[in-house]
Amino acid sequence: MKTILFINLRSHKVERIQPLIEAKELGYKVVLVTDKNPNLVSNYLDEIIYTDTYNTDQTLEKVLTYAKENKIDGVCTWSDKDVELVSIIAEKLKLPGINPQIVKNARNKYDMRLAFSKVKGISPKFGKVNNEKNLNELVKEIGMPGILKPVGASGSKGIFKIENSENINETYNTLLNATSPTKDKVYSYYPNEYIYEEYLEGNEVSVEGLVQNNKVFIVGITDKDVTNTFSLEYIAIFPSSKNEEIKEEIKEKAKLAIKSLGINNCAFHLEGRVTKKGFKVIECAARPGGGFITSHLIKMSSGHSFIKRILKMSTGEDISEDWPNFEQGEKKACFYSLMAKRDGIFKMSMG
Incomplete structure (x- = not known):
C-alpha cells in the first residue's frame, strides 16, 4: 500500500472530500497534514498530523519525524498557500516535486511575470509596486485600466482594477489595509509586495x-x-x-x-x-x-x-x-x- 501525504485540503467540503475518495479507490493510505480538524472527512483519513502549516520549520520537523517510522511515497496539495511547503518536503524525502530553488516562480506573481516575459507575446505590460509614488508612475507608464494585486495571494483575493487616476492613492491604501497578514495569514508569505499590470480584455x-x-x-x-x-x-x-x-x-x-x-x-x-x-x-x-x-x-x-x-x-x-x-x-x-x-x-x- 502506498502512502500519500496531503498538505491541507480545499475549503469547500464537496471539493475537500473528492481527492480522499479517489485516493482510497487507488488503495492509498492517506495522511493529512493540517492546521485544524478536517470536518466531515475523518472516515477517509488513516492518520492526521496537526501543525501550523504556515510555520515551515515546525511542519517539516513533524513530517520528517513521521517519515522516520513510516514510508511516504508522495506529497501534494490542493491550494496555492502550501505549494512552497510541498516542494521543500518533496526534496527532503526525495519525492517527485518542484525544485524549491524555482518554486517562487509559481507563487510570487512578480517572479512569475518575469519568467513569462521570456516568452514572446503571452504577457501584458507589468511592473513591481514598491510604494504609492511608484504605483502612480507605473499607471502613467502602463496605462489604464490596470490590475493592482498582491504577489502572493490566491482565490481572487486583493484584486483591484484601476480605471481612473483619481482613485489610485485611495485604492492603494485600501489594498494595504485589506492585505495585512493580521487579517489573513495568506499575505504573510510576501507581505507588502504588489504588482500592477495591464488589464486584459477578452x-x-x-x-x-x-x-x-x-x-x-x-x-x-x-x-x-x-x-x-x-x-x-x-x-x-x-x-x-x-x-x-x-x-x-x-x-x-x-x-x-x-x-x-x-x-x-x-x-x-x-x-x-x-x-x-x-x-x-x-x-x-x-x-x-x-x-x-x-x-x-x-x-x-x-x-x-x-x-x-x-x-x-x-x-x-x-x-x-x-x-x-x-x-x-x-x-x-x-x-x-x-x-x-x-x-x-x-x-x-x-x-
Whole structure:
C-alpha cells in the first residue's frame, strides 16, 4: 500500500472530500497534514498530523519525524498557500516535486511575470509596486485600466482594477489595509509586495494539466467568466467551446508559459484571456484548479479522473501510458455560483 501525504485540503467540503475518495479507490493510505480538524472527512483519513502549516520549520520537523517510522511515497496539495511547503518536503524525502530553488516562480506573481516575459507575446505590460509614488508612475507608464494585486495571494483575493487616476492613492491604501497578514495569514508569505499590470480584455479561460519529467500534459481548457469588480469567478464550463484554432493557440502558449516557470512533477492551473492580440496569460498556479473543475467538472464531462492522475504522478507512477483525451466527452459540465445582491436565504422550489 502506498502512502500519500496531503498538505491541507480545499475549503469547500464537496471539493475537500473528492481527492480522499479517489485516493482510497487507488488503495492509498492517506495522511493529512493540517492546521485544524478536517470536518466531515475523518472516515477517509488513516492518520492526521496537526501543525501550523504556515510555520515551515515546525511542519517539516513533524513530517520528517513521521517519515522516520513510516514510508511516504508522495506529497501534494490542493491550494496555492502550501505549494512552497510541498516542494521543500518533496526534496527532503526525495519525492517527485518542484525544485524549491524555482518554486517562487509559481507563487510570487512578480517572479512569475518575469519568467513569462521570456516568452514572446503571452504577457501584458507589468511592473513591481514598491510604494504609492511608484504605483502612480507605473499607471502613467502602463496605462489604464490596470490590475493592482498582491504577489502572493490566491482565490481572487486583493484584486483591484484601476480605471481612473483619481482613485489610485485611495485604492492603494485600501489594498494595504485589506492585505495585512493580521487579517489573513495568506499575505504573510510576501507581505507588502504588489504588482500592477495591464488589464486584459477578452474571454477568460483556464488550462488544466500536469507536468511530469518536464513533459507538459494538458487535460483541457475551461471557459470561465468573472465579475467586473474584484474578478470573482462565478461560472466554469468544461470543456471549452472555443474553436479549434483558438484552443490550439491557448494550449501551445500554455505549454511555453509552463516551461518558462521551470516547474516539474506537479499539477497546474493556468489562467488567461483570449484578447484581440491573441491569448495572454494572467497567472499560473502549481496545483490543481479549484472551482469544482478538478474535483467534478472534468470527470463528469469526460468520464476520466484527473485526480487519480495527479495522485499517481505524486507517487512517481508514469502517467503517460494512461493519458486519455479528456475533451472528447459526450457532455459539458458547468459550475455556476449565484451572486447574491442582498442578505437573505436562498430557496429553491422543486414544483
